[in-house]
Amino acid sequence: MNLFFGTMKLITITKIRHINDFILELTFDDGCTKQFDFKQLIDFKGISEPLKNVEYFKTAKIFNDGRAFGWDNNYDCCADWARYFAKDLNDEWKDFDENVDLKQRMKIAKQKFELETA
Numbered sequence: 001m002n003l004f005f006g007t008m009k010l011i012t013i014t015k016i017r018h019i020n021d022f023i024l025e026l027t028f029d030d031g032c033t034k035q036f037d038f039k040q041l042i043d044f045k046g047i048s049e050p051l052k053n054v055e056y057f058k059t060a061k062i063f064n065d066g067r068a069f070g071w072d073n074n075y076d077c078c079a080d081w082a083r084y085f086a087k088d089l090n091d092e093w094k095d096f097d098e099n100v101d102l103k104q105r106m107k108i109a110k111q112k113f114e115l116e117t118a
Helices: 046-052 079-085 102-117
Strands: 013-020 023-028 033-037 061-063 068-070 076-078
Touching: 013 061, 013 068, 023 079, 033 079, 068 079, 076 079
Parallel strands: none
Antiparallel strands: 013 023, 023 033, 061 068, 068 076
């Protein structure tokens, strides 16, 4: 069941698949599939340090009825973040400078979503 929060649809993850090394592929309930290289997204310090071990990294799973994914050490990521804001390997943000911050990405994603659903 999809709900709407403001103008953004609350997304759920339907499938997670380890591709290789630190790359995960996520499929969302809207049909979108994205691949993420976590070497580019996190610094593997603190709570994310265990993820440096590829065998442990491969254990990523879907939590909270698809609203998040993560690992048993309580490191998790929100489905909305992954779908709308995180930079994936297809470089959804290629038209923007590498220094585009999360707030700017959120604004762009919201505008993009509003155009797609108008």
